Amino acid sequence: MHNSQIRPVLDALNDCILACEHCASSCLHEEHLHMMVPCIEADRDCADVCRLTHTLLARGSKHGKHLLRECIEVCEACAAECSKHDHDHCQECAATCRRCAEACRSLAA
Amino acid sequence: MHNSQIRPVLDALNDCILACEHCASSCLHEEHLHMMVPCIEADRDCADVCRLTHTLLARGSKHGKHLLRECIEVCEACAAECSKHDHDHCQECAATCRRCAEACRSLAA
Amino acid sequence: MHNSQIRPVLDALNDCILACEHCASSCLHEEHLHMMVPCIEADRDCADVCRLTHTLLARGSKHGKHLLRECIEVCEACAAECSKHDHDHCQECAATCRRCAEACRSLAA
Amino acid sequence: MHNSQIRPVLDALNDCILACEHCASSCLHEEHLHMMVPCIEADRDCADVCRLTHTLLARGSKHGKHLLRECIEVCEACAAECSKHDHDHCQECAATCRRCAEACRSLAA
DSSP states (O other), X not given: OOOTTTHHHHHHHHHHHXXXXXXXXXXXXXXXXXXXXXXXXXXXXXXXXXXXXXXXXXXXXXHHHHHHHHHHHXXXXXXXXXXXXXXXXXXXXXHHHHHHXXXXXXXXX | OOOXXXXXXXXXXHHHHHXXXXXXXXXXXXXXXXXXXXXXXXXXXXXXHXXXXXXXXXXXXXXXXXXXXXXXXXXXHHHHHHTTOOSHHHHHHHHHHHXXXXXXXXXXX | OOOTTTHHHHHHXXXXXXXXXXXXXXXXXXXXXXXXXXXXXXXXXXXXXXXHHHHHXXXXXXXXXXXXXXXXXXXXXXXXXXXXXXXXXXHHHHHHHHHHHHHHHHHHO | OOOTTTHHHHHHHHHHHHHHHHHHHHHTTSSSHHHHHHHHHHHHHHHHHHHHHHHHHHTTXXXXXXXXXXXXXXXXXXXXXXXXXXXXXXXXXXXXXXXXXXXXXXXXX
């Protein structure tokens, strides 16, 4: 259905959406909540930007490629924030965001 | 991250979003376009309802389960419409929508 | 463009999306943050459910009406939670969610 | 709630989402359907990009401003396409997209 160039990016975006939604929800129930606020904010934005990029690429829109630039930036900002925290969901989200940025970068090239 | 009960539903929803976006875009470039209109409309709605269900389940929201009912209905309506058309993207979309409805039904049970 | 029955509901949904996004962001910067968690969670879900309802009604989808039921429930849950907190953004969000539930209920009738 | 600089942009984005969803749905029921395909595709993308920009600005995200660039481009592309067609919904959509691009441009400045 989607070709071999686009499919891994769609998968990476889906993984990133799942990791960000899960991380935001989990952060809200951590003990040191004030410290987690920038992480929650980054997760929320990253999930939404990845969701639109996923949508546009899935439908073969020419605007999909234009979103990649912004998507890479948001994923990297989220990875940088999440990587500061030791919680499993944060570390996992940071790694997933980095992989997503990498996948988007390959496609943008 | 997401447990073994929820993960297959998230995967089925993602597959369904991809199939519906692709089918809608492909239908718009078929020769007998007037015949494809109900299929395009069903795809558009199904992709959006699956996207919200995916979002709510991914974040562990209690409203995720409430959406399943509507998601099953929209997936079945889309499968019924797509299955009328012989194009590969329609047949593939019909099968994917049916699998998604099935996955949602298991989780709702 | 949209008729006089649907337009006030679209406006109420838009107001509700704006109030919920603003309330969630503001709650994250309140002092007694742990108390605000259920409010943030309700806001997040309410914004997303209203967004899909707005989308489906705007496009004239038959599934728009089906979403109203769930939208009313999510708006009322969000109003109930927000109304427990004295912050302006919470009180404003509670009132906006109640108006949105009311508008959806009129259309569903 | 939202300040006097951001509120008119949120309103313009909401109007644009409504016009694009309505135009896409209406185009699908026009007689010369093949001619309307680029318009339907532009509407679909424009509605989705405006929806994310609306979301990010409503929550006060720093990424909201980054999306403006892309949003302006998508609105202008949609206006250019819609303005080629005489249907009321196309002409109305073209004008609304142009106003939205203008509002986004003021905020980006």
